[in-house]
Amino acid sequence: MSVRVGLALLKAELSKAWARPILEVTIALMAILSVASIRPLTEIYSQSDFSTAFQSIVAESVSATMTSLMLPLVLMCAVLMSLSFARDYESGLMQSLLSVPVSRSLFFTVKFVAVILPLALLSWFFSVFFVGITFYSSPWIVLQFSFYVLPVSVLALMFCGGIGVLVALLIKRTIPSVLTTLIANFFFWFICSMESEYVYRSFGANFANYVCLAPFKSSLVFLDKLLGIQHSVSSSLIDPLVSSFSVGSFGILVVFWACVLVVPMVVYFSRRFEICD
Amino acid sequence: MDCEIIGEFRSVTKRFGSAVALDGLSLKIYRGINGLIGPNGAGKTTAIRLSLGLIKADAGCAELFRFDCWNDSLVIRGRVGVLYEKLAFYDNLSGLEQLRLMAKLKGASDSVVKLRKLLCLVELDESVHGRRVGGYSAGMRQRLGLAQALLGNPELVILDEPTANLDPLNRVKILELITFLNKEHDISFLISSHILPELERVCDNFILMNKGKLLRQGSIVQMFEKTVTTKFIVRVQPVESVMVFLKDEAYVEDLAVIDDCLHVVVRDAVLFRKRLPLLVGQVGASLDEVRMVKSDLETVFKSTVEGA
Numbered sequence: 172m173s174v175r176v177g178l179a180l181l182k183a184e185l186s187k188a189w190a191r192p193i194l195e196v197t198i199a200l201m202a203i204l205s206v207a208s209i210r211p212l213t214e215i216y217s218q219s220d221f222s223t224a225f226q227s228i229v230a231e232s233v234s235a236t237m238t239s240l241m242l243p244l245v246l247m248c249a250v251l252m253s254l255s256f257a258r259d260y261e262s263g264l265m266q267s268l269l270s271v272p273v274s275r276s277l278f279f280t281v282k283f284v285a286v287i288l289p290l291a292l293l294s295w296f297f298s299v300f301f302v303g304i305t306f307y308s309s310p311w312i313v314l315q316f317s318f319y320v321l322p323v324s325v326l327a328l329m330f331c332g333g334i335g336v337l338v339a340l341l342i343k344r345t346i347p348s349v350l351t352t353l354i355a356n357f358f359f360w361f362i363c364s365m366e367s368e369y370v371y372r373s374f375g376a377n378f379a380n381y382v383c384l385a386p387f388k389s390s391l392v393f394l395d396k397l398l399g400i401q402h403s404v405s406s407s408l409i410d411p412l413v414s415s416f417s418v419g420s421f422g423i424l425v426v427f428w429a430c431v432l433v434v435p436m437v438v439y440f441s442r443r444f445e446i447c448d
Numbered sequence: 449m450d451c452e453i454i455g456e457f458r459s460v461t462k463r464f465g466s467a468v469a470l471d472g473l474s475l476k477i478y479r480g481i482n483g484l485i486g487p488n489g490a491g492k493t494t495a496i497r498l499s500l501g502l503i504k505a506d507a508g509c510a511e512l513f514r515f516d517c518w519n520d521s522l523v524i525r526g527r528v529g530v531l532y533e534k535l536a537f538y539d540n541l542s543g544l545e546q547l548r549l550m551a552k553l554k555g556a557s558d559s560v561v562k563l564r565k566l567l568c569l570v571e572l573d574e575s576v577h578g579r580r581v582g583g584y585s586a587g588m589r590q591r592l593g594l595a596q597a598l599l600g601n602p603e604l605v606i607l608d609e610p611t612a613n614l615d616p617l618n619r620v621k622i623l624e625l626i627t628f629l630n631k632e633h634d635i636s637f638l639i640s641s642h643i644l645p646e647l648e649r650v651c652d653n654f655i656l657m658n659k660g661k662l663l664r665q666g667s668i669v670q671m672f673e674k675t676v677t678t679k680f681i682v683r684v685q686p687v688e689s690v691m692v693f694l695k696d697e698a699y700v701e702d703l704a705v706i707d708d709c710l711h712v713v714v715r716d717a718v719l720f721r722k723r724l725p726l727l728v729g730q731v732g733a734s735l736d737e738v739r740m741v742k743s744d745l746e747t748v749f750k751s752t753v754e755g756a
C-alpha cells in the first residue's frame with residue numbers, strides 16, 4: 172500500500188524536479204567535465220617502469236574523473252534539493268501533500284530519492300564510461316570501478332543533499348536557500364579538489380593530514396582504497412592518515428558523513444517541522 | 449441543526465515568535481456546515497493548519513473525531529479533505545493526472561470515469577481535463593482544489609476561502625454544491641470566508657473569531673442574539689396597519705416604508721421573528737416575505753469585532 176503510494180509520489184516528484192531543461196543541463200555539464208578529464212593512454216606506454224606508471228595514472232585518472240564529475244553533481248544536487256524543499260514549502264505544495272494521509276517520513280524519503288537517484292545514476296554512467304575509455308585494456312579495474320562507484324556516489328550525494336535540505340528547512344525561501352547551499356557545497360568540493368601537496372605547503376602537514384577526512388574527499392579516498400589504488404606521488408610527503416586507516420574505517424566515515432545530516436533532518440522533519448507559510 | 453460534535457479546540461494557543469496567532473481559542477465544529485468568520489489575520493488559516501497537524505499547538509488541546517490533531521494527524525488526514533487558500537499542484541501534470549495522484553495518495557481507488565465525473569461536478573469541462581494544471585486560470589485551479597478536497601469520501605471538508613477566486617455567479621454555484629453535498633452525501637464542512645452574506649445562507653453553525661480568540665459561536669439566531677440592532681425588510685399587505693402595531697412594540701428601534709416594504713430595525717431579532725406573525729395575524733394582513741438585510745451578519749461581525 173505505502174509502496175504504491177510512494178511510487179506514485181516518486182513519479183510526480185521526478186517529473187517535477189527533472190522538468191525540461193534541468194536534466195539536459197546536468198547531462199551536458201557532466202559530459203563536458205568528464206571528457207575534459209580523460210587521460211591519453213600513450214602516457215602509460217611511453218613509461219619504462221610500466222606497473223608503477225600504470226598505478227599512478229589509474230590513481231590520477233580515476234580521481235580526476237570523479238573530482239571533476241563531482242562538481243556538477245554536487246552543485247546540481249544542492250540546487251535541486253533546496254529547490255525541491257524550499258519551493259514546495261513556499262508554493263504551498265508541501266502543505267497540500269502533507270494534508271493527505273501520507274506520512275512525513277515517506278514524503279521526505281521520496282523527495283530525497285527523486286533528486287539523489289537520477290544524479291547517482293548519471294554519475295555512475297559517466298564515470299564508468301570515461302574510466303572505461305581510459306582503461307579499456309584492463310577490464311578488471313573498470314568492472315570493479317563500475318561496481319563500487321554507484322553506492323559510493325549515493326553516499327556522497329546523501330551528505331550533499333543533506334546540506335540542501337538543512338538549509339531549505341531553515342531558510343524556507345527558494346532563492347536564498349539555493350544560493351546558500353551552492354556556496355556550502357562548493358566549499359566542500361573545493362576542499363576535495365585541493366591538491367594535498369598544495370595544502371601541505373600552505374597550511375602545514377597537520378591540516379593536510381585531515382583533508383582526507385572531509386566529506387567528499389573521504390568518499391574519493393574510500394573509492395581509491397576499494398580499488399586498491401595507491402597515490403604514488405604523495406605517499407612519502409603526506410597522507411599518513413590515508414595510508415594508516417583501513418578501507419573499513421573509510422567506509423564507516425563515508426557512511427557517517429552520509430547520515431550525519433540526513434538522519435537528523437528526517438527526524439526533525441517528521442517530528443517537529445511546522446508548515447505555516 | 450444536528451448537534452453532533454466532530455471537532456473541538458480547547459484553549460489552543462499558538463505563537464509565531466512574538467506574534468500570537470491563536471490566543472486561547474476554544475471552538476466546536478459540528479456535523480453540518482460550519483462557517484469560520486474573522487477579519488484578516490484573525491487566525492483562521494492557522495486554526496485550519498493546526499487541525500490537520502501541519503503545526504503544533506503551544507498550549508491547549510485540539511481534536512478532530514476525538515483524535516489529537518498533532519499526534520494522530522495521519523488518521524485525521526484520512527478522513528478530512530482540505531482546500532487551502534494557497535493553491536499548489538504539480539503544474540506539469542494534467543488536471544486529471546493531478547487528481548488521480550491525489551486519489552492514490554488518499555488511498556481512494558477511484559476509476560478515471562469517477563474522477564472525470566468529480567471534475568465535472570465542480571464544473572471543469574472534459575476539454576480541460578487533459579490540459580496542464582500550470583495553464584489553468586485561478587478559478588479553474590480553485591475548482592480543481594475543491595475536487596481534490598472531495599476525493600475519497602471525506603467526512604469533513606475544510607475550505608479556506610473557497611470562493612476567493614470566483615466571480616459572484618460561480619460563488620453561488622459552489623455554495624449550492626456545498627449545500628447539495630451536505631444534504632445528499634452527509635459531508636460536513638468547515639468554511640472560512642470573509643464574504644459574509646454567502647456564509648449566512650449556507651451555514652448551520654458560525655464561529656466568529658478575531659485576533660486568535662473566539663468571539664461568538666452558534667447558529668444564525670444565536671449570532672444575532674446579543675447584537676444591538678438588526679434590520680429586517682418585511683413585505684406585508686397592507687403595510688400601514690402592521691406599521692401602526694409595530695410602532696408600539698418595545699424592541700423596535702426604527703420603522704420606515706420604502707418601496708412598499710417595511711424596513712424595521714429591532715433590538716431583539718429573536719423576539720421580533722416570534723412576534724411578527726402574531727401581529728400580522730391580529731391585523732389580518734398577509735405576510736409575504738421577511739428578510740434580514742443581507743449585510744446583517746456583517747453588522748454583527750463589525751459590532752462584535754469592534755466591541756471586543
Ligand SMILES: Nc1ncnc2c1ncn2[C@@H]1O[C@H](COP(=O)(O)OP(=O)(O)O)[C@@H](O)[C@H]1O
Binds near residue numbers: 468486487489495
Ligand atoms: N508563519 C508565520 N509566521 C509568523 N506569523 C504568522 C505565521 N502565520 C501566521 N502568522 C500570524 O498569525 C496571525 C493569523 O494569521 P492567519 O491564520 O493567516 O489569519 P487569517 O487566515 O485569519 O487571515 C496573523 O497575525 C499572522 O501575522
Ligand SMILES: [Mg+2]
Binds near residue numbers: 492493494533608
Ligand atoms: Mg487565511
